[in-house]
Amino acid sequence: MPSYSIGVDLGGTNLRIAAVDQQGKLLEKIVLDTKVTLGRDHVVNDMCAAIQGLSAKIRGAGLLLGIGIGVPGIIDMETGMVRESPNLPDWADYPARPEIEKRLGARVILENDANAAALGEKWLGAAREFDDMGMLTLGTGVGGGLVLGGRIWRGMNGMANEFGHITVEPAGARCGCGNRGCLEAYASATAVVRMAHEAIAGGNAPGLARAAEKNGDFSAKVIHNLATQGDEQAKRIFQTVGKMLGIALSDLVNALNLPIYVVGGGVSGAWEVFSPYIFEELHQRSMVYAATAPDSSNGNREGASANVRPGGSSKTIITRASLGSDAGLYGAARLPMVVET
Amino acid sequence: MPSYSIGVDLGGTNLRIAAVDQQGKLLEKIVLDTKVTLGRDHVVNDMCAAIQGLSAKIRGAGLLLGIGIGVPGIIDMETGMVRESPNLPDWADYPARPEIEKRLGARVILENDANAAALGEKWLGAAREFDDMGMLTLGTGVGGGLVLGGRIWRGMNGMANEFGHITVEPAGARCGCGNRGCLEAYASATAVVRMAHEAIAGGNAPGLARAAEKNGDFSAKVIHNLATQGDEQAKRIFQTVGKMLGIALSDLVNALNLPIYVVGGGVSGAWEVFSPYIFEELHQRSMVYAATAPDSSNGNREGASANVRPGGSSKTIITRASLGSDAGLYGAARLPMVVET
Numbered sequence: 221m222p223s224y225s226i227g228v229d230l231g232g233t234n235l236r237i238a239a240v241d242q243q244g245k246l247l248e249k250i251v252l253d254t255k256v257t258l259g260r261d262h263v264v265n266d267m268c269a270a271i272q273g274l275s276a277k278i279r280g281a282g283l284l285l286g287i288g289i290g291v292p293g294i295i296d297m298e299t300g301m302v303r304e305s306p307n308l309p310d311w312a313d314y315p316a317r318p319e320i321e322k323r324l325g326a327r328v329i330l331e332n333d334a335n336a337a338a339l340g341e342k343w344l345g346a347a348r349e350f351d352d353m354g355m356l357t358l359g360t361g362v363g364g365g366l367v368l369g370g371r372i373w374r375g376m377n378g379m380a381n382e383f384g385h386i387t388v389e390p391a392g393a394r395c396g397c398g399n400r401g402c403l404e405a406y407a408s409a410t411a412v413v414r415m416a417h418e419a420i421a422g423g424n425a426p427g428l429a430r431a432a433e434k435n436g437d438f439s440a441k442v443i444h445n446l447a448t449q450g451d452e453q454a455k456r457i458f459q460t461v462g463k464m465l466g467i468a469l470s471d472l473v474n475a476l477n478l479p480i481y482v483v484g485g486g487v488s489g490a491w492e493v494f495s496p497y498i499f500e501e502l503h504q505r506s507m508v509y510a511a512t513a514p515d516s517s518n519g520n521r522e523g524a525s526a527n528v529r530p531g532g533s534s535k536t537i538i539t540r541a542s543l544g545s546d547a548g549l550y551g552a553a554r555l556p557m558v559v560e561t
Numbered sequence: 562m563p564s565y566s567i568g569v570d571l572g573g574t575n576l577r578i579a580a581v582d583q584q585g586k587l588l589e590k591i592v593l594d595t596k597v598t599l600g601r602d603h604v605v606n607d608m609c610a611a612i613q614g615l616s617a618k619i620r621g622a623g624l625l626l627g628i629g630i631g632v633p634g635i636i637d638m639e640t641g642m643v644r645e646s647p648n649l650p651d652w653a654d655y656p657a658r659p660e661i662e663k664r665l666g667a668r669v670i671l672e673n674d675a676n677a678a679a680l681g682e683k684w685l686g687a688a689r690e691f692d693d694m695g696m697l698t699l700g701t702g703v704g705g706g707l708v709l710g711g712r713i714w715r716g717m718n719g720m721a722n723e724f725g726h727i728t729v730e731p732a733g734a735r736c737g738c739g740n741r742g743c744l745e746a747y748a749s750a751t752a753v754v755r756m757a758h759e760a761i762a763g764g765n766a767p768g769l770a771r772a773a774e775k776n777g778d779f780s781a782k783v784i785h786n787l788a789t790q791g792d793e794q795a796k797r798i799f800q801t802v803g804k805m806l807g808i809a810l811s812d813l814v815n816a817l818n819l820p821i822y823v824v825g826g827g828v829s830g831a832w833e834v835f836s837p838y839i840f841e842e843l844h845q846r847s848m849v850y851a852a853t854a855p856d857s858s859n860g861n862r863e864g865a866s867a868n869v870r871p872g873g874s875s876k877t878i879i880t881r882a883s884l885g886s887d888a889g890l891y892g893a894a895r896l897p898m899v900v901e902t
Contacts, residue, residue, distance in 0.1 A: 352717070364816070368709065375818020376693070377875040379849045382815040387808050387846055390730060399846045467728050471812055474723040475705070477716020505728050505740045508720045534718040 222282035226271055227553025228289040229333065232256060232307035232360070235263070237270050238546075239278055240553035242285075244344045247278050249549075260310040268323045286327035286556030290336030290548045291316070292363075294378050300330055303378070307360075329555040333357075333548050334381060335372045337484060337541075338365025339558075340551030345543040346482045353480045354472055355541070356383055356465070357548075358487035361396070362404040366476075371558075384408070388467040406464035409440035409487050415457045416443050425453035444490040455493065462494030466501025473506045473536055484541030491540040498538060512536040563623035567612055568894025569630040570674065573597060573648035573701070576604070578611050579887075580619050581894035583626075585685045588619050590890075601651040609664045627668035627897030631677035631889045632657070633704075635719050641671055644719070648701075670896040674698075674889050675722060676713045678825060678882075679706025680899075681892030686884040687823045694821045695813055696882070697724055697806070698889075699828035702737070703745040707817075712899075725749070729808040747805035750781035750828050756798045757784050766794035785831040796834065803835030807842025814847045814877055825882030832881040839879060853877040 224247055229236040235254045239247040250270050255262055271287060293305025293312075300317020302308070321328045331339075338347075338355035347353035351370045357363040362384030366373040374380055384404035385397055392401030393411070405411050419425035420432055427446055432438045446454035469481055483491065483498075499522050502509040514522055514535045522538070541547055565588055570577040576595040580588040591611050596603055612628060634646025634653075641658020643649070662669045672680075679688075679696035688694035692711045698704040703725030707714040715721055725745035726738055733742030734752070746752050760766035761773055768787055773779045787795035810822055824832065824839075840863050843850040855863055855876045863879070882888055 366816075373817075375849075376820045376877075377818065377853065379852065380816065380818035382818075382847075382849055385815045385846070385848065386812045388728075388731065390808060397848050402846075467731060471727045472816065474726045475707075475721065475813065475816070476714075477718065477721035477723075479717045505726070505743075506723075507726065507738050508716075508723055511720065512718065536717075 223285050224278070224281050224283075225285040225553050225556040226274065226287045227336075227549050227551070227555070228267060228271070228287065229336070229549040229552055230254065230263075230267070230289055230291050230308070231333070232292065235267060235270070236549050237267070237274060238549050238553055239274055239281070240550060241282070242557060244550065247281055248274050250274055256308060260308070260314060263308075264316075264320065264323070268320065271324060284326055286329060287320070287324065288329045288331065288336070288552035288555030288559075289316070289320070290331055290333035290552040292333045295330045295332055297330075297374065297378055300328070302330070327556060329559050331372065331552065331555055331559075332363075332365075332374075332378070332381075334363025335365045335374070336551035336555065337363070337547040338367050338381075338482070338551065339372055339554050340543055340547035340549065341482045341484065341541050342367045342370075342551075343554045344550050345547055346539050346541055347480045350478075350480050352478045353482060354383075354476065354478050355482045355484060355547075356407075356468075357541075358407055358409070358461075358483065358485035360408060360410055362408045363485070383468060383472065386468045386471055388464045403464055403468045407461045407468075407487065412440040412443055412457055412461065412487060413438060415460060416454070419453045419457065427451035428453050440487055441489065444487075444493065447490065447493045458490055458494040459497050461487065461490070462497025463501055465494065466498040467505060469498060469538060470502050470505035470509065473502065473509045477508055477512075478536070479534065480537040480539065482539060482541050484543075484547050486545070488540050495538075495540070502538065509536050564626050565619070565622050565624075566626040566894050566897040567615065567628045568677075568890050568892070568896070569608060569612070569628065570677070570890040570893055571595065571604075571608070571630055571632050571649070572674070573633065576608060576611070577890050578608070578615060579890050579894060580615055580622065581891060582622070583898060585891065588622055589615050591615055597649060601649070601655060604649075605657075605661065605664070609661065612665060625667055627670060628661070628665065629670045629672065629677070629893040629896030629900075630657070630661070631672055631674035631893040633674045636671045636673055638671075638715065638719055641669070643671070668897060670900050672713065672893065672896055672900075673704075673706075673715075673719070673722075675704025676706045676715070677892035677896065678704070678888040679708050679722075679823070679892065680713055680895050681884055681888035681890070682823045682825065682882050683708045683711075683892075684895045685891050686888055687880050687882055688821045691819075691821050693819045694823060695724075695817065695819050696823045696825060696888075697748075697809075698882075699748055699750070699802075699824065699826035701749060701751055703749045704826070724809060724813065727809045727812055729805045744805055744809045748802045748809075748828065750826075753781040753784055753798055753802065753828060754779060756801060757795070760794045760798065768792040769794050781828055782830065785828075785834065788831065788834045799831055799835040800838050802828065802831070803838025804842055806835070807839040808846060810839060810879060811843050811846035811850065814843065814850045818849055818853075819877075820875065821878040821880070823880060823882050825884070825888050827886070829881050836879075836881070843879065850877050 705724030
């Protein structure tokens with residue numbers, strides 16, 4: 221009998237739900253608004269109703285293996301509690317797994333959303349040929365995920381993979397975590413906008429200033445567009461994004477020597493603009509990278525989407541995510557297929 | 562029948578050899594000079610003769626499980642070749658494992674020396690209650706080791722755990738690797754001496770200047786002694802050592818969320834002087850550490866030698882190595898007991 225599972229990507233803005241079969245084929249997908257302001261119970265009601273509706277729609281598709289939910293926060297895997305979630309504050313200390321299992325009568329697995337995204341890219345995306353991989357998700361913040369030996373690495377109590385809080389500039393910009401100079405303070409969408417406002421305040425960024433005035437929504441995407449059109453100050457911001465990502469990735473390459481690191485999330489849309497600076501730092505800061513960099517002469521271009529392990533030898537691939545914003549959704553759907561309970 | 566193995570710590574200065582039983586009991590130990598200048602074959606001859614002598618001496622101690630050798634360099638685990646060794650240059654591309662196996666008629670396992678030290682501390686030292694641990698060895702350079710799930714983590718091609726080349730100050734001091742601001746440029750014995758010479762050149766370090774003039778061997782140990790005696794400039798150097806270690810450890814804690822990180826090697830003798838600055842940085846730079854720091858009120862003092870997992874909850878322990886300079890030797894002896902071939 222064929223089987224499938226349901227993945228949920230519970231974001232602060234969107235609630236995305238998909239049924240996916242064991243081959244990774246999308247059977248059905250729904251996107252709702254996450255009505256965070258109406259409170260947790262409202263969100264859980266919406267989610268459960270949508271899952272039930274979706275299940276009814278694909279009745280006959282096979283055996284439901286379970287429901288995987290990617291949550292932006294720290295999960296206690298043993299109890300299925302959300303321990304902390306900055307974007308969903310009333311989910312803290314909520315026994316989400318038992319509650320939702322009771323409501324749906326099905327097995328539920330919670331996972332940190334950045335870990336779920338890493339698992340998605342490992343299953344069906346840029347890292348699908350690899351058992352070991354790291355992922356950086358550049359969104360409102362910077363999330364991290366690590367898959368070692370085919371399994372999500374969670375650390376001692378689910379707090380691992382905070383790659384966004386690697387220090388890249390010890391006396392640098394303030395981060396939301398209280399520290400100075402975290403990667404997140406330079407490579408998140410929030411940081412891109414902050415750096416643009418700093419450039420405008422500096423008085424020498426007319427293009428950015430005009431765009432900020434015109435756009436009610438002065439976003440990282442708008443700044444990326446300006447950079448693509450050649451605006452020097454916008455380009456300089458993405459140079460900083462790339463440089464700081466390069467420092468953090470050098471640290472990860474030096475420490476872990478994984479075959480592949482994937483960069484995803486909204487800001488990774490600007491990959492063509494910032495990635496050259498990643499590779500510049502990597503060559504300078506990591507002997508490990510220098511010794512294992514793909515050789516451009518044989519077609520394994522640095523940063524090119526490289527799904528196949530370069531012939532024979534061990535290369536370090538740094539590439540953008542290939543599932544886009546669906547990485548976390550597919551990863552969540554993968555959870556019931558791989559996690560033992 | 563009882564069994565034992567032989568560990569070899571092949572350093573640039575000393576060649577240390579020990580027979581150790583499966584309970585970790587030292588049966589016999591020899592320390593020789595490593596006559597690097599006489600060439601590789603001379604060193605191999607000395608090593609093999611010493612191993613044979615030692616084996617003869619403990620005949621009757623049981624079954625020899627094999628010989629583990631910690632080498633300061635990158636090892637190709639598949640072929641048993643030394644790929645690169647800065648301190649033993651003529652060992653590069655030398656098929657050490659098959660050659661020594663042939664000579665001794667026994668199973669030989671090569672391992673990077675910092676990995677061996679980590680395994681030693683995990684087996685018999687500060688991390689002996691833990692399946693996951695990280696280690697920093699502060700010697701001439703700064704080495705790293707990682708044990709995950711009870712096994713040495715080597716990465717894709719044996720180049721993992723280069724914690725000494727984590728960037729802690731992007732535009733900082735030059736490192737031997739060609740990068741700027743690596744941990745090794747601030748926390749190795751070499752770096753301690755360099756920083757002392759810089760302070761002397763600055764003209765405001767009379768105590769260090771006197772010591773440098775007096776001592777033919779103006780070493781990290783001499784500078785540590787000055788710091789212990791209250792010399793302000795010497796203390797400031799170890800403040801830098803601690804601060805930079807704190808930045809690198811924050812990165813590791815944030816990325817991996819391991820239960821314990823052990824700091825060993827010669828410079829760790831100055832633990833009491835530099836460790837307060839490690840904890841200062843950790844509290845500032847790692848939310849993960851702040852959430853899991855041992856609570857001084859219940860006796861799990863930060864930095865205290867803590868061999869037992871603090872009761873019940875998950876704590877992050879940062880502590881000095883407990884096997885001293887024998888960590889690598891015991892770890893090498895452990896290799897034949899745990900590595901499958």
